Amino acid sequence: MNSYILRFFSYHQPRRVRVIENLLVNRRTVANLFWGQQYGLLQWLGANRSLTRREYDTTIDELVAQGLLVVDEQQQARLTVAGVQRQEEDRDHQYQPHFLDWYWLANTNQLGQRLLLGMQVVSELAYHNVRYAPVTVGYGHLLAVKQWFARANRDQLAATVYRDLTQLTTGLAGADPRLATVLTDGLVGHDLPAWTNAQLGQQLGMAPADMLVLSHDLLLGVAAYCQHVPGPLHDLLAPLLNEGPLSKSAVQTLNLYQHGHSLTQIAAQRHLKLSTVREHLLEVAILCPAQLDWDQLLPARKRVALVKRYPDPDVTTWHFQSQADDDGAAFFDYRLFQIYQGREAHE
Known part of the structure; x- marks a missing residue:
């Protein structure tokens, strides 16, 4: 988490500690949007909605204790010289996102839940299996997937979803092959559990902080694909897509x-x-x-x-x-x- 948070601070520009946190968890006040724009971080809005105040504050305290960050009385933070050096060292191997311009398009936490359950349902359908435990998602996603499944042509659904996923993963691999790997290995299939982010990171040789960024980026890429390409994935996820950046x-x-x-x-x-x-x-x-x-x-x-x-x-x-x-x-x-x-x- 330390390297994840460190990437959002600057040596030349003091940045408000709370603004960085509020951007990551998607607190959309005008002040947060304005300062996020001035910091060049607006595209990170909603990038880590699960981040807790305790986790964030602990990370800031650790960065200060390590001499990488200094925080003044107004709760504005700057990188130290050592912080700049660490940031540059991290940048050499950090995952660099491809789809952040679509930051406004979807809540990736919600999108991920619906995609995971939808693909599990299709996988079990392909094996004609009706007795299985669905992945744990919010009740609203359970109802939405049921409705999507009820409207679908079940004789063709597995084949059309496979073609859709093939096209999607081909596009993702063109941006970064790791995106396609994380998408496919992160899905639940018939008698096939999803890999966790920790397992995927170990397989790809990526740090947990990079997996946080990659997972968010991946789901923004999925959202962008679904917005533009008709098909079963669009039908499943379109209700979660925003029409534009504005509320x-x-x-x-x-x-x-x-x-x-x-x-x-x-x-x-x-x-x-x-x-x-x-x-x-x-x-x-x-x-x-x-x-x-x-x-x-x-x-x-x-x-x-x-x-x-x-x-x-x-x-x-x-x-x-x-x-x-x-x-x-x-x-x-x-x-x-x-x-x-x-x-x-x-x-």
Whole structure:
């Protein structure tokens, strides 16, 4: 776990310890999304949803004790010189993901459960076996797989799933042969238990930290395949796939805003607080900036005034200058401008 967490910190940029944790476990606040973007880590959102606070804090303490990380009073951390050296040494043999751009597409924990049970059901069908113990998954996945199985053409299901899996594993192997190995050996078959991550890591000569990254990356690759290729795997997993990076509520707010509704009108129509509507548009600004009319949302006159107040091109150093009798609009403009300037700097 130490090498896994170490990869998310920098020598040149202090990074908030809690933001890294919140990104990995998928706490999608605007602040976490914004700082994740500034750290270049937004694509790791939801990469380790099972990570516990105790496990994370213990790892941070160990990295500090080893002299690899320093944490200040504001809970911002930097790599030490020794930490940079360790990070570079780890990078030489670390697994480098291929599908992180699809970070928003699926909850890989949920996707993995449904895939595992679905493939077990098909394997037992191929052997005409109706007496077996299904793998332990959430009740919702059990119902979903039953419904998928009931709708399928059972005479053709095993053959079509085999063709689907063959096409999928061929594509995965093109990115990294280990992805295809972990997918196939990690499935439950007739009289064939799945290999654990520990066993797979031992077989492939990979550290547990790398197996965490590879497993998440693999399931994002499976999700991307299912989104684009029709077939039984798509039918099984499509209900778990998101349509885009935005939350459903943010999409509704964006649609109303794009149709000319003011923020106040959207709040009244959707029975939301005005602050919630603003948070939705900030989420859009971070994740889907091209869908906003920036000249309308943050006119040039506001940008001119804000650049005088916040002249530093490094937006991570800014501190909000509150104003009297502000109803939240000033902070909304501040964060919007921070996102706008940060995006300009990255481009």
